[in-house]
Amino acid sequence: MTVTLNNIATELGVSHMTVSRALKGDPAVAEKTRNRVLDTALKMGYRPNASARSMRSGQFGTLGLLAGSITSYLPGMLMRGIRDGCEKLDLHLQIDSITQEQADDSSYLPRFLQYACVDGLMVSYTGPNAALANHIQQQRLPAVWINDRQTHNAVYPDEIQGGKIAAEHFINHGHRRVGYAALNLTDHFSTNDRLAGINQTLTASGLSEAQRLDGHLASGSEIDQSGMPVLLRMLQRPDRPTALICRGQADATCAYAAAMQLGLRVPEDLSIVAFSDKPILDVCALPIDTLVIPFRTLGEKVATMTHQLTQDPSHQVASETIAYGKIESAGSTTQPTLS
Amino acid sequence: MTVTLNNIATELGVSHMTVSRALKGDPAVAEKTRNRVLDTALKMGYRPNASARSMRSGQFGTLGLLAGSITSYLPGMLMRGIRDGCEKLDLHLQIDSITQEQADDSSYLPRFLQYACVDGLMVSYTGPNAALANHIQQQRLPAVWINDRQTHNAVYPDEIQGGKIAAEHFINHGHRRVGYAALNLTDHFSTNDRLAGINQTLTASGLSEAQRLDGHLASGSEIDQSGMPVLLRMLQRPDRPTALICRGQADATCAYAAAMQLGLRVPEDLSIVAFSDKPILDVCALPIDTLVIPFRTLGEKVATMTHQLTQDPSHQVASETIAYGKIESAGSTTQPTLS
DNA sequence: TTGTACGCGTTATCAC
DNA sequence: GTGATAACGCGTACAA
Numbered sequence: 199m200t201v202t203l204n205n206i207a208t209e210l211g212v213s214h215m216t217v218s219r220a221l222k223g224d225p226a227v228a229e230k231t232r233n234r235v236l237d238t239a240l241k242m243g244y245r246p247n248a249s250a251r252s253m254r255s256g257q258f259g260t261l262g263l264l265a266g267s268i269t270s271y272l273p274g275m276l277m278r279g280i281r282d283g284c285e286k287l288d289l290h291l292q293i294d295s296i297t298q299e300q301a302d303d304s305s306y307l308p309r310f311l312q313y314a315c316v317d318g319l320m321v322s323y324t325g326p327n328a329a330l331a332n333h334i335q336q337q338r339l340p341a342v343w344i345n346d347r348q349t350h351n352a353v354y355p356d357e358i359q360g361g362k363i364a365a366e367h368f369i370n371h372g373h374r375r376v377g378y379a380a381l382n383l384t385d386h387f388s389t390n391d392r393l394a395g396i397n398q399t400l401t402a403s404g405l406s407e408a409q410r411l412d413g414h415l416a417s418g419s420e421i422d423q424s425g426m427p428v429l430l431r432m433l434q435r436p437d438r439p440t441a442l443i444c445r446g447q448a449d450a451t452c453a454y455a456a457a458m459q460l461g462l463r464v465p466e467d468l469s470i471v472a473f474s475d476k477p478i479l480d481v482c483a484l485p486i487d488t489l490v491i492p493f494r495t496l497g498e499k500v501a502t503m504t505h506q507l508t509q510d511p512s513h514q515v516a517s518e519t520i521a522y523g524k525i526e527s528a529g530s531t532t533q534p535t536l537s
Numbered sequence: 538m539t540v541t542l543n544n545i546a547t548e549l550g551v552s553h554m555t556v557s558r559a560l561k562g563d564p565a566v567a568e569k570t571r572n573r574v575l576d577t578a579l580k581m582g583y584r585p586n587a588s589a590r591s592m593r594s595g596q597f598g599t600l601g602l603l604a605g606s607i608t609s610y611l612p613g614m615l616m617r618g619i620r621d622g623c624e625k626l627d628l629h630l631q632i633d634s635i636t637q638e639q640a641d642d643s644s645y646l647p648r649f650l651q652y653a654c655v656d657g658l659m660v661s662y663t664g665p666n667a668a669l670a671n672h673i674q675q676q677r678l679p680a681v682w683i684n685d686r687q688t689h690n691a692v693y694p695d696e697i698q699g700g701k702i703a704a705e706h707f708i709n710h711g712h713r714r715v716g717y718a719a720l721n722l723t724d725h726f727s728t729n730d731r732l733a734g735i736n737q738t739l740t741a742s743g744l745s746e747a748q749r750l751d752g753h754l755a756s757g758s759e760i761d762q763s764g765m766p767v768l769l770r771m772l773q774r775p776d777r778p779t780a781l782i783c784r785g786q787a788d789a790t791c792a793y794a795a796a797m798q799l800g801l802r803v804p805e806d807l808s809i810v811a812f813s814d815k816p817i818l819d820v821c822a823l824p825i826d827t828l829v830i831p832f833r834t835l836g837e838k839v840a841t842m843t844h845q846l847t848q849d850p851s852h853q854v855a856s857e858t859i860a861y862g863k864i865e866s867a868g869s870t871t872q873p874t875l876s
Numbered sequence: 877t878t879g880t881a882c883g884c885g886t887t888a889t890c891a892c
Numbered sequence: 893g894t895g896a897t898a899a900c901g902c903g904t905a906c907a908a
Contacts (some may be wrong), residue, residue: 200595200677202885213895218887228893243677248654248887249597252588253900256539258654260631281634291652292599295620314629314652315587315597338539338582340608399717482821483790540902552879557903565879589901592884 200262201244209238221246252315260290260317261504264308266298266323275490279497280320286498287505292316304329311337318508320344320500324386329493338506342500342515347387351507352517353499355492357388360522361395361443364471364489367525368441369403372533373469376400377432377439378408379449381425381432387447392473396443409439425449429456433468440534444472450486465532468476477526485528496520540583548577560585591654599629600843601655603647604635605662612814614829618836619659625837626844631655636668643668650676652784657847659683659839663725672757679846680853681839686726690846691856692838694831696727699861700734700782703810703828706864707780708742712757712808712873716771718750718788720764728784731812735782741813764788768795772807779873783811789825790817791868804871816865824867835859 203214203221210217212231218226218283220235221244227235252258261284263271269271288428294310301323310318323330334341343352368376379394380389397407399427411432425448432438444450450472454464462468464485471487472478478486503515542553542560549556551570559566559574560583591597600623604611616798623630632859633649640662650658650672657679663670675678682691717735719728734865736746750771764787771777772795789811793803801807804823810826811817815826842854 200885204885214886215896216894219894222887226893231893240675243675245676245678246651247592247885248652249588249591251887252654253586253592253651253885253902254887256900258588258651260654281632288648290631290649291633292629293620309627310629312585313587313590313598315591315599321894336579336582337584339584448822456820478821478874481793482823483787483815486822539901543901553902554880555878558878561903563878570877586901589884590903592886592901593903595884 199246201239201242202247203244204399206235206238206242206244209242210234214311219302249503256319257508258290258315259288260292260316261318261320261452261508262310262314263291263293263320263360264310264322265293266301267295267296272322273491273493275475276322276493276497279494279499280493280501281497281499282494283498287501289317289505297387298323301330303390304332305390307333311339318342318504319505321346324384338511340504342504342507345386345388345507346502347391350514350517351503352501353496354517354519355388355496356519356521357391358395358398360473360489361392361397362399363395363522363525364392364443364473365399365408367487367531368443368469369399369405370529371441371469373441374405374534375437375438375439375441376405376408377411377442378445379411379429379453380445381411381428381449381452382446383500388473392443392445409437409444411442425452426456429453430460433457433460434460439468441469441531442471444470447472447474447476447478448483450474451482451484452484454484465530466535469532470530471525477528479528485530487528487530488526489522490526492520492522539586540578541586542583545574545577545581545583549573559778561716564596570833572630575763587781596847597629597654597656598627599631599655600657600659600840600847601653601663602630602651602659603649604632604634606634611661612830612832614814615661615832615836618833618838619840620836622837622840623633626658626840628840628844634707637662640666640669643671646672650678657681657841659844660685665722677850679843679850681843681846683839684725684727684835687856688728689853689856690842692835692842693856693858694727694835695858696730696733697737697861699812700731700736700830701733701738702737702861702864703736704738704747705811706826706870707782707808708738708744710780710808712778713873714776714778714779714780715742715744715747716750716781717747718768718781718785718792720750720767721785721787723861726751727812731784747782750781764791765795768792769799771862772796772799772801778807780808780870781810783809786811786813786817786820789813789827790821790823793823793825804869807873808871808873809869810864812818816867818865818867824869826867826869827865828861829865831861 203217206217207214217235220232296308300306320342322344345354346352347354457464457468474488475491475493477488542556545556545671546553559571639645650837659681659823661683686693717732733831795809796803813827814830814832816827
């Protein structure tokens with residue numbers, strides 16, 4: 199059924215080595231021999247056997263991506279960056295996901311880790327995953343951690359700098375009361391780092407720290423109306439912020455809806471900026487200024503670092519941070535209305 | 538560097554076959570031998586060599602997913618379904634993307650097709666792709682087409698049935714003037730099939746066909762304000778629809794924003810239902826009833842069919858359609874206000 | 877219960 | 893220019 203070098207060779211009455219050389223363009227093959235080979239290879243539908251090739255080279259030319267939930271928690275731009283990075287390195291990309299529970303279960307060795315045709319692993323998980331890390335190490339698989347603040351073998355955005363950019367944005371527009379909405383219950387370092395950056399900038403400008411709008415969105419559903427009461431309460435207070443920095447897209451759309459509901463105009467009564475992996479305007483037509491998380495660059499860097507680790511698995515690599523760019527304006531910022 | 542069966546064997550003074558048998562739990566291995574093997578295998582960090590295994594078995598145990606743009610046009614639930622399908626079949630998943638131009642270019646043979654460690658391919662492209670199809674066939678790669686209405690080797694949603702569901706939904710609520718918003722310039726069959734289903738149901742109930750709101754959203758950006766004028770114009774006409782079926786999420790959020798802008802209340806003045814891969818409420822907090830495209834089931838079916846084709850590549854498989862479920866209510870439908 | 881021999885398809889090496 | 897041979901790591905088939 200499958201066509202091999204030998205099939206072609208016997209068909210042509212040459213040795214399989216001649217065929218191999220001809221196919222890879224070795225100049226030490228006679229012009230007409232090469233052409234004959236190329237012709238019959240095409241005719242017979244030859245397809246190089248990647249297993250055999252991998253066996254010789256000792257490499258698959260493939261990286262694996264292990265993520266919590268492929269569905270929703272893998273930002274498109276991260277995928278894009280990783281793919282582009284892989285393409286530049288001439289690598290293939292394999293993906294799999296295991297649940298958080300499985301990742302925490304030291305008795306569960308993912309099929310993926312043991313049997314997948316990959317040279318290295320890129321891991322996207324929030325929080326500590328000792329069990330998973332153990333398994334990976336035990337499998338001697340080079341691994342890079344995505345968006346996790348570790349000292350080695352990790353790549354993550356510079357969230358403190360991101361917070362500073364957001365705060366400066368509002369300070370430059372003349373705001374003096376800035377809020378920080380983090381309605382999701384999450385212990386990812388970005389939540390606190392962004393706030394830290396914001397507060398550093400605010401206090402350096404002689405302003406008071408950001409008013410926090412914490413809430414509890416029911417987990418499981420990305421957006422839940424239960425965060426709304428918190429927002430409504432805060433936005434009705436006389437000392438309410440005139441500008442709001444939102445931890446994520448869900449916070450921002452909730453805030454927008456809350457403002458609408460209270461008859462507050464955006465941006466005249468309330469300016470909004472949100473962190474998100476995509477400009478929010480593009481996602482749901484709401485004109486909200488967005489500080490785009492640099493996932494694309496991050497993804498490329500992850501691929502590069504994993505490849506590097508693949509080439510020399512004996513050394514760890516120092517982690518890298520990725521810088522934020524500029525805020526993408528959609529019209530949700532203006533000066534505060536004097537009150 | 539890498540540990541092989543032979544390494545373990547010499548270490549223990551046995552043959553590599555004993556090790557192999559012990560590791561795979563062959564009962565014909567002495568209790569204590571097995572334990573010794575398992576111990577040292579763990580200690581030495583043994584990792585089965587997938588290349589060698591694949592070479593023996595003639596299979597990678599991996600399916601490939603080739604899509605236009607990983608970033609935005611691969612719905613999360615499709616990924617989820619495909620992954621789940623693969624897991625059930627004990628298969629790995631590899632992904633890659635090439636641009637539409639590359640897919641149409643007969644001189645461009647994607648690296649992926651030739652060298653990837655995959656047994657079969659799942660292809661997600663809109664429109665005809667003769668060049669790509671040729672390449673795939675030439676590579677003797679079993680392939681299944683995702684969301685493409687072909688007679689063989691394809692899986693796609695029953696869009697006509699979907700249109701019927703949406704139309705019935707409004708008819709049951711007493712609406713008599715129904716609109717269909719397809720602001721995106723796309724020639725995917727779903728655009729017309731949905732409309733066909735809608736019109737079949739409307740005319741069967743003695744109503745006139747759906748008023749069409751076609752527009753031209755600039756390609757490249759998912760949502761462009763340029764679709765807005767069309768909506769605004771249509772919604773101001775005296776015979777405007779009281780209920781709107783939206784082709785996709787972008788159409789729906791645009792429509793919602795347009796209604797807001799005109800002072801029309803949703804749902805009192807305008808009821809809305811949209812096709813989308815996820816409930817729109819979950820994506821951007823806008824309460825819009827959604828007819829969720831059955832991508833998850835579709836993805837599982839795609840994996841199954843591809844696997845089947847992998848096992849017997851000589852036969853084509855008849856395409857399958859996936860049925861729509863119920864509309865997920867978010868509060869954007871009510872009876873029409875009598876005018 | 878354990879060991880030996882061979883072959884999977886490819887590429888590197890050396891000989892002609 | 894071309895061919896013969898060996899080797900990669902594993903599993904099947906058979907022998908001990």
